[in-house]
Amino acid sequence: MVVLRLALPTPMRRVFDYLPPADIDPQTLVPGIxxxxxxxxRQLIGMLLDVSDHSEFPIHKLKAALEVLDNTPPLPAHLLDLARWAASYYQHPIGDALAQALPVMLRKGNACEYAHEHLWRACDGAVPEDAGKQxxxxxxxxxxxxKHPQGISTDAIRAEGYRPELLKPLEEKALAERFIHHPHHANSERTENLIHEAPLTLNTQQSAALEEINSSDGFAPILLEGVTGSGKTEIYLQAIELQLSRGKQALVLVPEIGLTPQTVTRFKQRFNVPVVALHSNMSDRQRLDAWLDAREGEARIIIGTRSAIFTPMRAPGIIVVDEEHDASFKQQDGYRYSARDLAVLRAQREQIPVVLGSATPSLETLHNAQQGRYQWVRVTERAGHAKAPSFELLDxxxxxxxxxLSTPLIKKIGQTLEKGTQALVFINRRGFSPTLSCHDCGWIADCNRCDANMTLHRSPPHLHCHHCDKQTPIPARCGNCGSDQLKPVGAGTERTEDTLQKLFPDTPVLRIDRDTTQRKDAMAKMMAQIHSGEPCILVGTQMLAKGHHFPKVTLVAILNADSGLFSADFRGMERTAQLILQVAGRAGRADHPGSVVMQTNQADHPTLQHLVQMGYYAFAQQELIQRQNAQLPPFTHYALVRAEANGSGRAEAFLRAIREQMETDILMPEGVRWLGPFPSPMEKRAGMHRAQLLIQGNNRRHLHQLLDTLTHYLEQTKEARQVRWSIDVDPVDTF
Structure with missing residues (x-):
């Protein structure tokens, strides 16, 4: 008896037994197909995990599989094992986790091949007359x-006006044949003459960092801590060059799609090898072809966002995680994995170096470096002749x-433009105004589906909830008292842009946020205008804070710099510090000295003062001491049980019942504690009421013992089917 153990993309945390198709050779059934x-x-596409000779179910109740789709597994064995480990560690259904490790077209059952891998050609010696006079x-x-001896695809045949159905009779007459064509990119096997553009000259600290990376033999996790403008990307490029000369490939992870095009452009300008991108803005077909290029070794450099961590490489050489501190590397819903942490584990399994680069490392990564788990390389000087910007706290x-905008800040912007340089105004709020309010009665336009205000937009005019995506027209009168005295409250990027354009009518004002960069090539066009060097004002959200190089920006203005100082989340201070310094790092990156002006109502706040005077490392050391005293990550380990229901209090009651039942039924592992349940920071979102239960453990293994038991219990209990629940291991959004 042959029984197939399959992982299916369902919410159930289990595998399923099937019989093989009747016409299949059991010897061809290998894990991963x-x-x-x-x-x-319905029909589902599953992944084979194991072939067994028995089942816990009666054999007559097992269904037969319909079709085997692969001759060989799409994922190599070590990546399949990594995906299985991640599903277990992050407490996610294995079938869904394994499916998400594959491109969308493979999840849907499409062939694991290029778009035009199957081509047609005439057989040797065939002439048209051989087809028959009639x-x-x-x-x-x-x-x-x-006419096409190299082969032609069926799509191209249709484009020429012919019917592909005519190919079959030609094949039966031995006049035409179908063959498999693997695209081969020029320079895909190059190990010499790799450079298209000469590398930059490294300073002493950059050279030392590069030597540390290049001297790594086998697995080596390396924290590259380099101040903004220190030339970390140049270090990446030269480290990758060494791996390319050895015939290896490189995987580069970036946090945002917006960074991918400029990163790809820079790598293509430097190297004479194929470079591919992988991100969600690509079509499913483009993504599969790029994924295959990486797997077959045709692409030598792969650049992608979070999901690219599962991309196979034929000859892995190095992994780079740029801006490793960025929360975008942690999936926030569904399959809540951390691409940064999986990058380290993958590098260990492939025995290659992994470089975690940042000017403001996460405290978890910094702690690992201090404990000796990671090699720690620091670059404290800016590249070239650039100097660190000066800071000013504007009360x-x-x-x-x-x-x-304050009057002193407006004056500084004007002075910057008069010098022929550029200014960047950072405000982490989209839209024209955070909300709309009635001047007469105080009514505020809020979202009836979320505990949040509706954001006012002027282009096009509407109210928009950025949490559930609800959009409504702007009301003419107050919904409470009927007054027409509706006023915008506060400023967003649109309003700031509008004000600056009125203040400086002869200067281009470029707004860069998710609303202005949705159109294809919109970001590229604005970047081209910025890099022209002409005076302009940049207004934007945190999209401007990540990895951009603006040589002519000499002034960075940060509005509401203290907005994260009093967050309920223990990571609030860390994120505020990272964001401030990342934005500030856009100033003075070339020959022009830079300055940073931070508008704040907390100019004398000790943390802000410490940050701007002593720098990020001193701030991080102080923050780590406080975390250790409070027994917070990275000195302890967390998991969140999240629940949501369509009635107020139901999610919290469900979690309370779960905690009470678990405390009654099982012996808690040593050092594991419950906290909560309590309402989520935004209790109501998209019409659902949410709550969360925090589980804290001093030992990661003991924490996962409890999570395994808890997951099994939740799978079995009837009450768990009446709410949506999930488990978030190592959450980045805790409170």
Whole structure:
């Protein structure tokens, strides 16, 4: 008896037993191949985990699989094992986790091959007349194939006006044949003359960092801590060059899609090897072809966002995680994995170096470096002749603000433009205004589906909830008292842009946020205008804070610099410090000295003062001491049980019942504690009421013992089917 153990993309945390198709050789059934199976009244694409000779179910109750889709597994064995480990560690259903490790087209059951991998050509010696005197259409088709001796795809045949159905009779007459064509990119095997553009000259600290990376033999996790503008990307490029010279590949992870095009451009300018991108803005077909290029070794450099961590490489050489501190590397819903942490584990399994680069490392990574788990390389000087920018805390208490801009700041922006340089104004709020309010009764436009205000937009005019995506027209009158005295409250990027354009009518004002960069090539066009060097004002959100190089920006203005100082999340201070210094790092990156002006109502706040005077490392050391005293990560380990229901209090009651039942039924592992349940920071979102239960453990293994038991219990209990629940291991959004 042959039984197939399959992982299916369902919410159930289990594997499923099937019989093999009747016409299949059991010897061809290897773990990792995709198999189509019946599942209820539909069909699913599963992944084979194991072949067994028995089942816990009666053999007559097992269904037969419908079709085996692969001859060989799409994922190599070590990546399949990594995906299985991640599903277990992050407490996610294994079938869904394994499916997400594959491109969308493979999840849907498409062939694991290039778009035009199967081509047609005429057989040797065939001439049109061989098709038969009466078969004029077959003659014409054969003539077309003869004109394309290298092969032609069925799509191209259709484009030429011919019917692909005519190929079969030609094949039966041995006049045409189908063959497999693997695209081969020029320079994909190059190990010499790799450089298209000469590398930059490294300073002493950069050279030492590069030597540390290049001297790594086998697995080596390396924290590259380099101040903004220190030339970390140049270090990446030269470290990758060494791996390319050895015939290896490189995987580069970036936190945002917006960074991918500029990173790809820079790598293509430097190297004479194929470079591919992988991100969610690509079509499914483009993504699969790029994924295959990486797997077959055709692409030598792969640049992608979070999900690219599972991309196979034929000859892995190095992994780079740029801006490793960025929360975007942690999936925030569904399959909540951390691409940064998996990058380290993958590098260990492939025995290659992994470089975690940042000017403001996460405290978890910094702690690992201090404990000796990671090699720690620091670059404290800016590249070239650039100097670190000066900081000024501008106290805005009792100060009149014009759409969020103080008079001294407006003056500084004008002085910057007069010098022929550029200014960057950072405000981490999209839209025209954070909300709309009635001047007469105080009514505020809020979202009836979320515990949040509706954001006012002027282009196009509407109210928009950025949490559930609800959009409504702007009301003419107050919904409470009927007054027409509706006023915007506060400033967002749109309002700041509008005000600056009025203040400086002769200067281009470029707004960069998710609203202005949705159109194709919009970001590239604005970047080209910025890099032209002409005076302009950049207004944007945190999209401007990540990895951009603006040589002519000499002034960075940060509005609401203290907005994260009093966050309920223990990571609030860390994120505020990272964001401030990342934005500040855009100033003075070339020959022009830079300055940073931070508008704040907390100019005398000790943490802000310590940050701007002593720098990020001193701040991080102080923050780590406080974390250790409070027994917070990275000195302890967390998991969140999240629940949401369509009635107020139901999610919290569900979690309370779970905690009470678990405390009654099991012996808690040593050092593991419950905290909560309590309402989520935004209790109501998209019409659902949310709550969370925090589980804290001093030992990671003991914490996972409890999570395994808890997951099994939740799978079995009837109450768990009446709410949506999930488990978030190592959450980055805790409170």
């Amino acid at each position: 995709r198999i189509r199976v019946p599942f209820g009244n 078969a004029k259409k077959q003659q014409a088709m054969l003539a077309l194939l003869i 805005t208490r009792n100060t009149h603000l014009q759409s969020g």
